[in-house]
Structure formats: C-alpha cells, structure tokens
Amino acid sequence: MEADRIPHHPDVRTITLQRVLEAVVDPVRRSIVTQLCDASGDIACGGFDLPVSKSTATHHFRILREAGLIRQYYAGTSRMNALRRDEIDEVFPGLLDAIVTAERPASDAERATAG
Amino acid sequence: MEADRIPHHPDVRTITLQRVLEAVVDPVRRSIVTQLCDASGDIACGGFDLPVSKSTATHHFRILREAGLIRQYYAGTSRMNALRRDEIDEVFPGLLDAIVTAERPASDAERATAG
Numbered sequence: 001m002e003a004d005r006i007p008h009h010p011d012v013r014t015i016t017l018q019r020v021l022e023a024v025v026d027p028v029r030r031s032i033v034t035q036l037c038d039a040s041g042d043i044a045c046g047g048f049d050l051p052v053s054k055s056t057a058t059h060h061f062r063i064l065r066e067a068g069l070i071r072q073y074y075a076g077t078s079r080m081n082a083l084r085r086d087e088i089d090e091v092f093p094g095l096l097d098a099i100v101t102a103e104r105p106a107s108d109a110e111r112a113t114a115g
Numbered sequence: 116m117e118a119d120r121i122p123h124h125p126d127v128r129t130i131t132l133q134r135v136l137e138a139v140v141d142p143v144r145r146s147i148v149t150q151l152c153d154a155s156g157d158i159a160c161g162g163f164d165l166p167v168s169k170s171t172a173t174h175h176f177r178i179l180r181e182a183g184l185i186r187q188y189y190a191g192t193s194r195m196n197a198l199r200r201d202e203i204d205e206v207f208p209g210l211l212d213a214i215v216t217a218e219r220p221a222s223d224a225e226r227a228t229a230g
Contacts, residue, residue, distance in 0.1 A: 017145075017217040017218060018140075018142060020217075021136065021139060021140045022140055024136060025133075025136045025137055025140045027133060030136075091217075092213060092217040093213065093216060093217075094209050094212060094216070095214065095217055097209060097213075098207060098208065098209035098210040098212075098213045099132070099136075099210065101207075101208060101209070102132040102135075102206075102207040102208075102210055103132060
C-alpha cells in the first residue's frame with residue numbers, strides 16, 4: 001500500500017530546537033539541508049552530492065526527517081526530499097537562514113568585500 | 116603572573132560553524148549563552164543558574180571559550196564571562212539571535228499571540 005511507504009513525519013508543533021541542532025551539527029546533514037536550500041526544487045535521495053555511502057546517507061535522511069527538517073515522499077520509485085522551510089521558519093525564525101548562510105564558503109564573502 | 120591566568124581565546128577569523136554548533140547543541144551550554152544574552156553585563160562563573168556541578172560547569176565554559184562564543188577574564192578572584200556577540204554576529208550573521216530566540220519558552224510566543 002502506498003501509505004505504508006510514506007515514513008512518519010513529526011508535527012511542526014512538536015519539533016524541538018534540541019532535535020534540530022542535533023540534526024544540523026553533523027556536516028553531512030548540514031550539507032543536505034544546504035543543497036535543498038540552494039536547489040530550485042525537491043531532490044531525490046540519489047541526487048545529492050554527499051561523501052558517504054548510500055546506506056549512511058539513508059541514515060542521515062532519517063535523522064533529518066525525524067527532527068522535522070525534511071519531508072520525504074515517493075515519486076514513482078524515487079524517494080524525494082523537501083525542506084520543511086516555511087514550517088521551520090515559523091517555529092524557529094531565522095535559524096535555517098543563519099545556518100545555511102554560515103555554511104557557505106567564507107571565500108564567497110571575502111570575494112564580495114575584497115577590492 | 117596575571118597573563119598566565121587568562122586562558123587562550125581563538126581569533127574570530129578561525130571560529131568555525133562546526134565548533135559553534137557543537138558548543139550550542141548542549142542544553143547547558145545553550146543556557147549559558149542565553150543567560151549571557153539576557154543579562155545586562157558579564158557574569159561570573161558562579162553567577163549562572165545551571166543544573167550541573169561547579170566542575171561540570173567549568174568544562175562547559177571551556178568548550179564555549181574554545182569555540183569562540185565567550186571571552187573569559189578575571190575581576191579580582193572571580194572569573195568573568197562575556198558573550199563575544201559582535202564578533203560572532205560578524206562571522207555568522209543572525210545565528211546567535213536565532214538560537215536564543217528559539218531557546219526561549221514557546222509559551223512566551225503563545226501568550227503573545229493568544230486572545
């Protein structure tokens with residue numbers, strides 16, 4: 001049944017800062033969040049640029065989903081990942097933006113102000 | 116010698132997002148940062164409201180200092196703690212604000228919007 005394939009997602013009202021920080025403290029998970037922020041749409045599990053095996057990536061997707069940061073759904077046989085940006089912004093204003101901005105290479109900012 | 120009592124502090128340009136997140140992922144350390152944000156001045160090590168022993172608190176202060184989040188100095192025999200707010204804001208805009216805002220009890224926001 002289709003419903004069985006859709007994993008559990010926490011309600012936005014139960015998302016805690018502790019779980020969100022435990023999720024983004026890992027550099028691979030932070031990279032997933034940053035790639036979703038920078039993408040024009042949702043990304044299939046196999047579509048990320050990650051330095052880990054597929055099974056390790058699956059573990060990181062699960063942590064992010066359980067922390068409330070991403071929503072997963074199926075498109076055919078692909079498991080897709082969407083950032084729950086609006087919901088996170090509502091409960092933790094500015095947090096995702098600050099982390100994604102900080103995550104971008106410092107050289108970007110240095111180039112922008114050099115001169 | 117006085118200089119020997121002043122512990123090492125990292126240069127703001129060497130502070131990494133990874134170290135900052137590893138520091139604030141701990142709820143006791145997040146509480147120290149929040150209390151410093153909410154205070155009108157610096158706070159002595161013994162002046163925080165923390166649910167841990169003095170030696171455990173000392174460990175947390177060290178992690179925060181090494182991550183670049185706080186500056187420690189002596190006032191007589193008291194070791195004082197100052198949040199390096201301006202420096203952190205410069206390298207990671209919005210991050211401290213977002214974390215401290217998220218850390219405050221949800222009931223504050225609920226009361227504000229209730230009725």
